[in-house]
Amino acid sequence: MTTPPDAPSRDPLADALRKLDAALSRLEAAAIRRLESEDSPDDRDTELSLMTEDRARLAAALDAASARLAQVEANSGEVGQRLDRAIAAVAGVLERH
Template identity: 45%
Template sequence: MTPLLDDAMKRLESALSLLEASVSRRTDADKSRGGLETELQLMQDDRARLAVELDGALTRLHRFEAATEDVSHRVRQAIGEVQSVLAGAGQRDEGEE
């Protein structure tokens, strides 16, 4: 072969090697991006599931708080009633003496 042809072949081989390396990097990047997209989708699914669970927990918490407030109110009323009964009984005992 002529030196000019040899030089052209070397440049062609070099260009092909660069192209193969570029294609390989692009293929790896596409695979990586596919993995990242899958991971992102899984994270979004987890986020949605956690949001639903949080809403349920908040609903239960509000119900619990309402029930606690109701029980607290009833206990205060019962204490008041017991105190009234005891005070009445104390007055009766004092009147009998």
């Protein structure tokens, strides 16, 4: 026959250890609940703050890259026109000789 966990046994030390184990389990569960309820909003706020900073940094980097791309495209068009004029000038010189 098995003794229920709540039932007193003939061994007072075993009873005390069982009670201590139960109390520690309840204390651990309460501590976990408290940590989860207190730290979760802070963790979320911290994570949200980091994500907001990352978003702002990435948006600035994207704006800079877009501006640089526009400048490169403008320079590319100008270089293309200069190359076309140079090719025409060389072709004109070659035709004369």
